[in-house]
Amino acid sequence: xxxxxxxxxxxxxxxxxxxxxxxxxxxxxxxxxxxxxxxxxxxxxxxxxxxxxxxxxxxxxxxxxxxxxxxxxxxxxxxxxxxxxxxxxxxxxxxxxxxxxxxxxxxxx
Numbered sequence: 001x002x003x004x005x006x007x008x009x010x011x012x013x014x015x016x017x018x019x020x021x022x023x024x025x026x027x028x029x030x031x032x033x034x035x036x037x038x039x040x041x042x043x044x045x046x047x048x049x050x051x052x053x054x055x056x057x058x059x060x061x062x063x064x065x066x067x068x069x070x071x072x073x074x075x076x077x078x079x080x081x082x083x084x085x086x087x088x089x090x091x092x093x094x095x096x097x098x099x100x101x102x103x104x105x106x107x108x109x
Contacts, residue, residue: 005067008101009075013062021051028103035107058085073098 001010008027015023025048028034034041034050041050060083067077077094097105 001064001067004069006075006098006101008098008103009067009077009096012096012103012106013064013077016062019056021048024051028106029099032103033105035105037108058083060085070095 001013012024012027015027025044028044028047030044032044032047034047036050037054041047060081062079062081064077064079067075070076075096075098077096078091080089080091082089093109095107095109096103
């Protein structure tokens with residue numbers, strides 16, 4: 001990741017690579033929202049359930065291509081997942097909204 005990438009985003013991808021649900025949940029605000037695969041999760045309890053449920057079904061690796069700031073507190077990360085999910089490879093965007101040093105919103109497309 002680029003040196004301009006906020007630490008909370010770098011920590012998100014590091015914890016994801018380790019499959020460390022506790023570390024990931026700790027990066028979010030209490031009222032954070034995550035949107036992934038058409039589902040919207042509200043709050044850290046729902047985010048934990050998402051990480052322990054749908055995300056945990058597959059083994060995968062993530063390659064980040066680029067991180068860029070799109071607004072004052074918004075960042076767009078592009079990359080690719082390779083893994084055991086249907087299709088085996090997918091290019092994704094992660095849209096992060098930050099609140100101080102935590103994630104208040106994450107949309108994965």
